[in-house]
Amino acid sequence: MSSANKDILVYVPDIPSDIADNDGEQMIQTRLQNTLSIKVKKVKCYSKLGVAVIQVTMEDHKTRLVSVVDSIVLDPHRSINISFVNKLELDSYIVYDRNASISKIPSSEKLVTHLKQAYKSIENLLCESITPQIPNIFHVTFNTLDNLVEVTNSSDFQLDGILATVYPCVNFSFLENLPRTTNDDKLRSAVITQNGDKELSATSLYIQYNKDTGDAVILVSKSAKTWLMKQSLIIDGQNIEKKTALTCRILVSPVPRGFNLDHIFNDSLFLNRVIGHNQVNDTLILELNNMETYKNVLAQKVIKIDNNSMKIKPYAIVIDPETMEIDAEN
Template identity: 35%
Template sequence: MGACFQTICDNFNTDIHEQLNAANSPMGGSGKNIHRQKQEKSQWECPICTYQNDNSRTRCEMCQQGQRPQFSSDITSTPASDVFHSPDLSKSSTPHASKPYALHQENERTVYIQDLPTNIKDSAELEKRLRHRIKTVCHLEPVDIKCYTSFGIGIILVAQVQDKKYLVKEVGTITLHTDGSDKISFVATLELISYIVLDGKQDKGGTHLLTTEEISRRWSELYKGERLCRCDQLNIQFPNIYRVISVSLDQLLKIKQNPDFAIGDQFARVYICADCSFLEDLPRALSEDQLRRAIGISIKKSSLSVSSLYVQLNKQTGNACVLATDAARPWSVESHLMIGDKSYSKKNSLSCRLSLHPISPSFSIEKIINHPAFAGEVINYKQNGENLILELTREHSQVPERFQIGT
C-alpha cells in the first residue's frame, strides 16, 4: 500500500513539474495551454481504491474513505516545493475524516461483497470477471468495482440507487461461473470481523487477561479515535482471543501495514477479516506446528506465516482454534481436515459439553435427558464408565454443580 501511495504522489509531482515547465517556457506559457492542463486535472485518483473521482468531490465516491489530494489550482512560476506537498497520510484533508466511518455514511450507490472466492488472487482479473458476470446475469453495468482479495471483500459502485436495491434485495446472490461455482452475495452495508490475539494463551505469572473495554480503548488510541462497533472474548477455552467488529475499511488498510501493537505489558496481533473455525477431539499428542502443517497441506500451501494462519490448541479439551486470513484464506472453504487417516470436521463454533459423575451405566439416560435442568437441549451423549458426557445445543451456565436426578 505504501508503494501505491508513493506512486500516486510521484505522478502528481510529475504533473505539476510538467505544468510549471510549460508555463515558464516560451512556447508553453499561453493561457490556452494552461487552460488545457487544468482541464486534464479535472479528476483525482483515490489513494486507497484508485477510483477516478471528479475534482469537485473531496471524498472518494467509491470507497468513501480516500481524500482528495491537495495541490495548487493556479499554475504559476512558483517553485514546485511551494505548489505541491505530498499528502500526510496520517492526517486528513477534510475535518471529518478523523471521525469513525459509521453505517449512516454509506454511499447510497455502493454495494458490498463479503465472500469473494479464494481461488482468484489477481484483483484485476477478479474485478473483470465480476463486471462481466453482473452485466450478463443482472443486466446491469457497474460504474466501478474494487476487490481486496486479501480481505475477501469487494466494493461495487452502481449508477443509481435503484441498482443497489436491485442487487441487494432482488438478486441477492449470483455465481461467478456458469457451472454454478463460487457464489457471491451482495449486501448493503459492510461489517468487518477481525480477531485480536494476545501473546500468552492463559493467565500466568500474574499477567491478567484484558477486558473487552481495555481492548476497545487501546484500539481507539491507536487508530485516531475510531472505536470498535463491538469487542467480545471469543471463547472461554481460548481467553486470549477477541472477536472485534468494525466498519472502516480505511482503518483496516492501515492496520494491515502493522498488525502488531502493545497494550500494557502485553503484545497483540490483529488478524484482519479472518475466518475463525474450530476443530474438536484432536489427538492429545498433536502439536500446534503439526496442526499448522496439516492445514497447509490441505490448502496446498507449503509455507504459511503466522500473520496469515494462527492455530491454538487447548490440550485439556483437545480442541483447536484456527484463524486464517490473506494467503491462508483458502482454509475458509474447507469442510474438514485430514490428520493421518482420520477426518476432523471443521466447525464454526465449539460444542457445549457437560460432564456428569457418577452416573451408573445401568441408570436410565432418558431421565437425565428429560431433566428440567437441560430444558430438552441434549443433542448427543457418550458414557465412559461412570462418566456421562452430554452435548447441548447451547452453553448452560445455570446448571448447578450438584443436583439430584432421581432413582
C-alpha cells in the first residue's frame, strides 16, 4: 500500500505468517469496526513479512490505536493478538548458506550492489555483517516497505553461486556457552516450547548453531511474542541468557608451560584490552574489551614474545581432557 501524504496509516508489526493475506485483511477490518467502532478505509496484509498496513479515515483513530489501544485480540480461538505502531521497522536479515567457505561469502558491498541492480527502486540501502564471528548473516535496513515487499517476493537468490535467503522483519538474538549436547533440533524445540508450543514456520524461525564455538543465532518473527518477551532460553536444564552481541574471544597458542602470561597481557597488542582469560593446556583463551580490538588482534595472526611465536585464531571450544564430560553424541 503506497503511503501518500494524505493517507492516515497505522502499522501492524506482528501478523502470523500462516494467516492468508485476504483472511488477515478481513479479520482486521471486522475487529476494528465491530469492537472499536473505527472505520477502516483499507487494510493490506503482507504475511511473508508478518506486517499489515491499515488506512484509517481520521487522525484521532490513528492516535487511539497507537497510543491508547496498543493491541487487540485478532483471533480469540487461536489466541492471536496484534499490536499497532506508528512506524514499521524494516530491518531484515539475509542469510547465506552456512556451509559456504568464509572466503567465498560475498561482502556487504557486493550484496548491496546486487540488490540495487536486481531492484531498481532500491536506494541508500544499509547493510552490514551482524558480527565477524558469524560472517554468513547480514543485517539489512530497507528505506521503504515497497522495497522490502519486492525483495521478499523472491526471498531466495544466488550471489556468486552461493544461496541466500531473506528473513524480513525478524528479531535476532545470540546464545553463548550452550551445552555440548545442543543441536539445531533441540534449539528449535526449546524456542517453540518457550513460545507457548506455538509452531513457527521455516520463514518465521531460523536457527544457526555452531558446535565448534558453542554459540547460536536465532532469527524469529515478531509474531512470536511469548518468545520475544523471554530474557533467556532453557535447554537441557540450563538457563542461557539471550544476548545482542557475542563475547569477543580469541585463542593464542602454543603458550609454553610455565610461561609468564603478563608478558602477553603487557604486549602492545593486548595492553589494557584483555578483560578475562583462561588457559587450557598450551592454549590461552582471551576475552577482549570490544569488537575493534577483536578485529585488530585477529588481523595480527601471530605474536612473538621472548623468542616464542604464538598463533592468534578465532575462538573455538578448547577441550580439557582432564575435566571434559562425555559428549552424548559421541
